[in-house]
Amino acid sequence: MSLADRDRQVVWHPYTQAHSEPPPLPIVAGEGAWLIAEDGTRYLDAVSSWWTNIHGHAHPRLVRALSDQAGRLEHVIFAGATHEPAVALAERLTELTGLARVFYSDNGSTAVETALKMAYQYWANRGERRTRFLILEHGYHGDTVGAMSVSGLPLFRGAFGDLLFDAALYDGEIGADIAAVIVEPMVQGAGGMRVQAPEFLKAIEQQCRETGTLLIADEVMTGFGRTGRMFACEHASVRADIVCMSKGITGGFLPFAATVASQAVYDAFESDDAAHTFFHGHSYTGNPLGCAVALESLAIFDEDDVLGRARAIGTRLADALAPLRDHPRISDVRGLGAIQAIEIEAEGGYLAEVGPLLRRESLRRGVLLRPLGNVLYAMPPLCVTDEEVDRIADVMRELIELV
Numbered sequence: 001m002s003l004a005d006r007d008r009q010v011v012w013h014p015y016t017q018a019h020s021e022p023p024p025l026p027i028v029a030g031e032g033a034w035l036i037a038e039d040g041t042r043y044l045d046a047v048s049s050w051w052t053n054i055h056g057h058a059h060p061r062l063v064r065a066l067s068d069q070a071g072r073l074e075h076v077i078f079a080g081a082t083h084e085p086a087v088a089l090a091e092r093l094t095e096l097t098g099l100a101r102v103f104y105s106d107n108g109s110t111a112v113e114t115a116l117k118m119a120y121q122y123w124a125n126r127g128e129r130r131t132r133f134l135i136l137e138h139g140y141h142g143d144t145v146g147a148m149s150v151s152g153l154p155l156f157r158g159a160f161g162d163l164l165f166d167a168a169l170y171d172g173e174i175g176a177d178i179a180a181v182i183v184e185p186m187v188q189g190a191g192g193m194r195v196q197a198p199e200f201l202k203a204i205e206q207q208c209r210e211t212g213t214l215l216i217a218d219e220v221m222t223g224f225g226r227t228g229r230m231f232a233c234e235h236a237s238v239r240a241d242i243v244c245m246s247k248g249i250t251g252g253f254l255p256f257a258a259t260v261a262s263q264a265v266y267d268a269f270e271s272d273d274a275a276h277t278f279f280h281g282h283s284y285t286g287n288p289l290g291c292a293v294a295l296e297s298l299a300i301f302d303e304d305d306v307l308g309r310a311r312a313i314g315t316r317l318a319d320a321l322a323p324l325r326d327h328p329r330i331s332d333v334r335g336l337g338a339i340q341a342i343e344i345e346a347e348g349g350y351l352a353e354v355g356p357l358l359r360r361e362s363l364r365r366g367v368l369l370r371p372l373g374n375v376l377y378a379m380p381p382l383c384v385t386d387e388e389v390d391r392i393a394d395v396m397r398e399l400i401e402l403v
Helices: 003-010 060-070 084-097 108-125 145-149 154-163 198-211 232-236 263-267 288-303 306-326 354-364 386-400
Strands: 027-031 034-037 042-045 101-105 132-135 167-169 178-183 214-218 242-245 257-261 330-336 339-344 375-378
Touching: 042 386, 060 288, 084 101, 084 257, 084 288, 101 108, 101 263, 108 145, 108 178, 108 214, 108 242, 108 257, 108 263, 145 154, 178 198, 198 214, 198 232, 288 306, 306 330, 306 339, 306 386, 339 386, 354 386, 375 386
Parallel strands: 132 167, 132 178, 178 214, 214 242
Antiparallel strands: 027 034, 034 042, 101 257, 242 257, 330 339, 339 375
């Protein structure tokens, strides 16, 4: 029995309607920007395996860092204990963000959930009643209950409406009862790779400063070079009070996340009153394996021009896709850094029938693309060669002729 057939008997896949989806790709290995299937077919990973992979699959330096750390310490409780990789990584992340304290978790949703609880309790610990959050239309922040509550995509949260807390759409004003505004800076991912103007983000920051409201930047997708900067907030010279990061933090090797907060936020929890403690944590908080691989990934950024390569990838993709702006079925071509997207005029949005067609046809051409409904996008690993970038662009242009 094939791997795909065995899978269909026992596995429940995310964001997948098993009744109508084709069998999953049976991947047995990865190499650079490529995935290798059970039958030897090679697929160019143009979406970085759900936006996680930065330096390429099976990168030898990351493999070595993981192996070396596993031979020393694989895990230790992080309540009341610490270890070198966690401290060293926190030092790097505070240096990169200009913030002060790092709270570890294990994925993007938990990084956001941590930030929301931090922001909420921050005000409670200060004796002030600020209990609501402002969100952006089309925003997406994860699939835990809190993260869904601050997401602006009705399709993903509709079945769970009665579980969610109240969050209001940002309309240009911030009221006195707002605990925090949460944004995906510069690029909204699952909402369709929508690109913001830097001025828009800067204006939100300014309003937060004027009202004392906390600003949460969800850099889970945009962080670690995707936009041509280490963090997308840098495009607008914005400093958030809390930054959420995951996906690319380990170069795509391990589930790992961090929520980085300002000293002011941390200070609201340090108290003689035990009730001010942040009663939140995860079994694998501060996992040494994740910390070690994240440190090695950052070392690659230090030694290689990864950010320059991200900008070059984006420019090459954007130039190749620019002529599609005049295509009668295309409503927009947009992007930032190594994230480039084409919006197709089609009914249904995220559920547009064109999405499965484009995904299926991309695989027939040896390129893994996973459209967001009517939005066809590429976000390849930052190790892709010019020839691989050109291949992605060629396939994207070919796919548009099928719609």
